[in-house]
Amino acid sequence: MANLSITGETTLTGVFGWPVKHSLSPVFQNAAFHFYNLNWVYIPFEVKPEHLKVALDAIRIFSIKGVNITIPHKKEVVKHLDDMDEEVRILGVANTIVNENGLLKGYTTDGMGFLRSLKEDGNFSPKEKLVFLFGAGGSAFAIAGSLVRNDVSGILICNRTIEKAYSLKEHLKRNFRFENVEVIPFEKRNDNEIWKKVDLIVNTTSVGMKEEDIALIESKNLNEEVFVYDIVYNRETALISAAKQKNIRCLNGLSMLVFQGAVSFTLWTKMAAPVKEMKKALFEFIKKA
Ligand SMILES: NC(=O)c1ccc[n+]([C@@H]2O[C@H](COP(=O)([O-])OP(=O)(O)OC[C@H]3O[C@@H](n4cnc5c(N)ncnc54)[C@H](OP(=O)(O)O)[C@@H]3O)[C@@H](O)[C@H]2O)c1
Incomplete structure (x- = not known):
C-alpha cells in the first residue's frame, strides 16, 4: 500500500486501545493519508488502563495530532480532556482526540459515522x-x-x-x-x-x-x-x-467503521475524507487476511 517515508516532518496519529493489534483503523486511515499524499502516519498504540493518563500526556509531548480511543478507554479518557464537544459532554464517552496546540479536545464519531453510512451506503x-x-x-x-x-x-x-x-x-x-x-x-x-x-x-x-x-x-x-x-x-x-x-436491504458494521473513521480523519486534517479509497483499502485487506 502506502509508500511510507517517515521524515522529521511526519505528522503522527493513531489509536489507543487494549488490546489493539486487531484494529482495522490503521489500514484505512493510512490509505486516506496516502491518497492525499500527506506525510502523516497512523499507528496502533497498546495502552494499558493504568497507563492511559501518561499516554495522553505523550500526545502533547510528542505533538501527536490526534488519536482514536477504543476499548477499554472510551469513558475513562473523558476525565483527562481539556475540552470536549457537546456530544461527548452528553454521552460521557469519546472515541477521537484532536490535539489543538497542546489542548486535547474530545469527540465521538460513532453516531455521525452510523448515520452517514446508513444514508450513503444504505441509501436509507x-x-x-x-x-x-x-x-x-x-x-x-x-x-x-x-x-x-x-x-x-x-x-x-x-x-x-x-x-x-x-x-x-x-x-x-x-x-x-x-x-x-x-x-x-x-x-x-x-x-x-x-x-x-x-x-x-x-x-x-x-x-x-x-x-x-x-x-x-x-x-x-x-x-x-x-x-x-x-x-x-x-x-x-x-x-x-x-x-x-x-x-x-441490510448493512454490516464495516460501513460504519469506515465512516466513523472518516469523521476522525476530517477532524484531524480538516479535509474531506476519501471514503471510497478508505473502503477499498479495508476490503482488499480483509480479502487477503
Ligand atoms: N461498526 C462500528 O463502527 C462499531 C462501532 C462501535 C461498536 N461496534 C460494535 O458494537 C458492539 C457493541 O459495542 P459497544 O461499544 O456498544 O459495547 P458495550 O457498551 O459493551 O455494550 C454491549 C451491548 O451488547 C449487549 N450484549 C452483550 N452480550 C450480549 C448477549 N449475550 N446477549 C444479549 N445482549 C448482549 C449488552 O447488553 P447488557 O447491557 O445486557 O450487557 C449491551 O447492550 C461490539 O460488537 C462492537 O465491536 C461497532
Whole structure:
C-alpha cells in the first residue's frame, strides 16, 4: 500500500486501545493519508488502563495530532480532556482526540459515522421511521442520539439488561426531549406485533461476533420492507445472513467503521475524507487476511 517515508516532518496519529493489534483503523486511515499524499502516519498504540493518563500526556509531548480511543478507554479518557464537544459532554464517552496546540479536545464519531453510512451506503433516510434498537451500551447511546437528531418517528429499545434500556430511554427524553420511545422486554422481543410496523432494525449489541451466536430476532419477524443494520463488523452475523436470505436491504458494521473513521480523519486534517479509497483499502485487506 502506502509508500511510507517517515521524515522529521511526519505528522503522527493513531489509536489507543487494549488490546489493539486487531484494529482495522490503521489500514484505512493510512490509505486516506496516502491518497492525499500527506506525510502523516497512523499507528496502533497498546495502552494499558493504568497507563492511559501518561499516554495522553505523550500526545502533547510528542505533538501527536490526534488519536482514536477504543476499548477499554472510551469513558475513562473523558476525565483527562481539556475540552470536549457537546456530544461527548452528553454521552460521557469519546472515541477521537484532536490535539489543538497542546489542548486535547474530545469527540465521538460513532453516531455521525452510523448515520452517514446508513444514508450513503444504505441509501436509507431515517426521517419519520420507526426504529427497533437492540442494545443499550455505548454505541446504542450514540446511535440513538443520531437517529433522534434525524427525526425518526419512534424508537423501541430492547436490551438484555432492562435497566440499561430504561437509562437510554431517560437519556433520550432528558437530553433530546424525545418522547416517542418505548422499552421492549428482552424475553418478549419475538412475540410482538410491533414487527409489522418497524422500518429499521439496528443491532448495537455484540451478539453476532461469535460464530455460534444466533440472531436476536427470528427470521419470520423480518418484514420485507424493513432495513436491517448490524454494527458488528468482524464477521457476517446470523442477522445479516437471515436478511440476505429474505432479500431484505441490510448493512454490516464495516460501513460504519469506515465512516466513523472518516469523521476522525476530517477532524484531524480538516479535509474531506476519501471514503471510497478508505473502503477499498479495508476490503482488499480483509480479502487477503
Ligand atoms: N461498526 C462500528 O463502527 C462499531 C462501532 C462501535 C461498536 N461496534 C460494535 O458494537 C458492539 C457493541 O459495542 P459497544 O461499544 O456498544 O459495547 P458495550 O457498551 O459493551 O455494550 C454491549 C451491548 O451488547 C449487549 N450484549 C452483550 N452480550 C450480549 C448477549 N449475550 N446477549 C444479549 N445482549 C448482549 C449488552 O447488553 P447488557 O447491557 O445486557 O450487557 C449491551 O447492550 C461490539 O460488537 C462492537 O465491536 C461497532
